[in-house]
Amino acid sequence: MRDKYDFTAIESKWQKIWEEENAFTTTDDQSREKYYVLEMFPYPSGKLHMGHVRNYSIGDVVARFKKMKGCNVLHPMGWDSFGLPAENAAIKHGIHPFTWTNSNINDMRDQLKSLGLSYDWDREVATCKPDYYRWMQWIFIQFYKKGLAYKKDNPVNWCPDCQTVLANEQVVDGCCERCHTPVTKKHLSQWYLKITDYADRLLANLDDLPGWPDKVKSMQRNWIGRSEGAEVTFTIDGSGKDLVVFTTRPDTLFGVTYMVLAPEHPYVKELTAGTEYEAAVNAYVDACAHKSELERTSLTKEKTGEFIGKYAVNPVNGEKIPIYISDYVMMDYGTGAIMAVPAHDQRDFEFAKAFGLDIIPVVDVPDVDLDNLTEAAAAEGIMINSGKYTGMNNKDAIRKITEDLEAAGKGKKTINYKLRDWLISRQRYWGTPIPMVYCEKCGWVPEDEKNLPVLLPTDVEFTGKGDSPLTTSATFRKCTCPKCGGEAEREIDTMDTFLDSSWYFLRYCDAHNEEQAFDPAKVNYWMNVDQYIGGVEHAILHLMYARFFQMVLHDLGLCEAEEPFKNLLTQGMVIKGYTDSEGNYVKAKMSKSLGNVVSPAEIQAKYGSDTARLFILFAAPPEKELDWSDEGVEGSYRFLNRVYRLVFEYIESIRGDEREFAEPVCSNEADKSLNYMLNATIKKVEEDAGGRFNFNTAIASIMELVNEMYKYKQHAEMNLPLFNKAIETLLTVLNPFTPHLTEEMWNQLGHEDRLYAKSWPVYDESALVKDEIEIIVQINGKLKDKFLMPNNSSKEDTEKAARELEKVKEATEGKNIVKVIVIPNRIVNFVVR
């Protein structure tokens, strides 16, 4: 034998065998308990990085473990293969996006296979292929028919670099999520999905997802941003027009001293047209329009605005108050207009100070000097200066005033959400064509479902400039109206790729269906996903869109499950230390620009895939950041070689002997101890890897077993049946983590069957019952001594034995034992004074 095992030969050998044996092909076996484990499918960039390896190693352990536990496991993989990089490659290198994407998929599939991941490759999907996007288009049409897709002319987020619009969720700190270019506003007619119709359900259902991390749920709650309040109707003096505002503080209505409209508010033009205020107001509106999202939402800047020359009438007291415009009011939240209460709202306070407006306190907030306010008093208190509401608790006043407004037809209770409808049009080529047709006579009409897919044309020019590249096709645009048969034009924008990834988990259940998107019966067998695994960066975007889709498809009667992912595990990033330009050692996410990247390929070449998997699972619990350490990888490799030598030496030692072993009999302490250890390991790995997904501690316990076996081999008299059982248990429990080496050793032991197909071992409860238990002895809660007692000794016997101990006698001598706490099989604590 050799010191080190030949991972290159072993790994490729078993990957080939698994493929030939269709080891991980899944069938819809209704008689067995199903388990659907899914990792977020990758964008086919062409190169696997450590984040992928971590994500897929976690999923693979879960899949292999559940399979051994007897579940019918669905573990598929595919490609989120539409998107900008393919198009950029086309612009830069003149390669067609399809060619580029396809070659990347092939490269990446090989890399995934080289990791020994147990995927059912028969169910592979690629969102850029017509057999997938055909059904994407079909689903879009169902949304449209249900009134959940609409086209609207709106100011939208525009990335000047990507030359496309972005969804709200894709704007991070005022910049494009992809390229970090500051986002500008543009007026465009675009397709939207009505996710706001589902805001309430998206929020409420979060409470029914105990298997999701609190962090993700709280991020989604923040994003949906529910707030309860009231709509209040003011009238504009002299015009007879109503001005509706949203407020969460109707209790402060008596403190309203002015109103503010968003600069984009439709009333602004009509109310100022032909007046002396028109010029100044127009100038202000213009200036706002040219500001970026970033400038406009900056909190630090001074309040600005313009008086528009009109007054509103307060519905509760008839007071006339001036109307302003200011960019601190947003057109797309609430009604685009606010009632301003400077005494109790900080932004209004700042504006009032800047414009010399009245500040009238109406809530007496404890410990605040209302006559000399230096900032707004936003806390709770007792109503003052508020007519008949004076003296009430302000919380009660909120309810009462809302009721009274409602009775007077001047307002109503309202719930507002920050969530906006999902803008899905993209001015790009490499995406699913939106299957809509514009007819002069009939307006927007969905393509006839019989004609799907609407194929992406190939005669397209990629310049990276101007409109959607689809406009350059000679054939694509012209079509006939599905309704009247007249001449019509196709939509030339494509869909946001986040639509593609919002239902791929359903397509896996029935990946090759040519009649429908998926067979509901199959989906109902497999869904929901029992365990979903991916990066936390998708906490809002992908995970909320997918939930939205699942709900709509449920409402359409296409699937029973209302939530797609029962349990969610968000794995942490892979980070690595490096020395920065100032000579400091810092840790950061692996990135090319920092030069702290370790490629999976180099690790696989040096140590093999089993080592890469083992290290990445051992170094940290899955949801935490993983600090990459070259020495740590070395250690994992060392451990696998230790396993290899242990098993190989054993095989050599029994060469030629009878291989059939009877159930071991443990006669001495060393045997009992090893037997205890091997059963405890089964239990521990089962709980840690299969239950709470703490793979690091599962692996640690396997390492302990190996250490114990080395000691046994060296010191104890060899009990062959027992040692054989330990060897086989070791290989079995280690198999989900490092499938190649363990499968090879299993085979070398002379077994004809396969480890991947074996059942998870059942641990022997009786072996876990120890004859003697170590009891902890404390004096005043501090550890003093330990001693052995027969298992399940009585309270009395335990206390008696503890009192006999030398150290206890010493410590209690001349002192008063006030109290003795005895927990049998665990602890004795003497309270001494």
Added chain:
RNA sequence: GCCGGUGUGGCGGAAUUGGCAGACGCGCCGGAUUCAAAAUCCGGUGAUGGCGACAUCGUGUGGGUUCGAGCCCCACCACCGGUACCA
């Protein structure tokens, strides 16, 4: 501001139900093996004091509950993530 999370040796991290703090691994120190080295095997490794058995201290800080607190409660500090002129 609001919401969520984290804080334990030189390092990554254990401690699952309030009961031995530091499992396992890395690093380091020592020993065996070797002509020598690598590899491997064995042992040690929280801090302070002591030759030593041992003693004292120790889980971000301060308090509390308890026979007993890394874990529970109160107050605070630091860091990380989300969200935000959202009315």
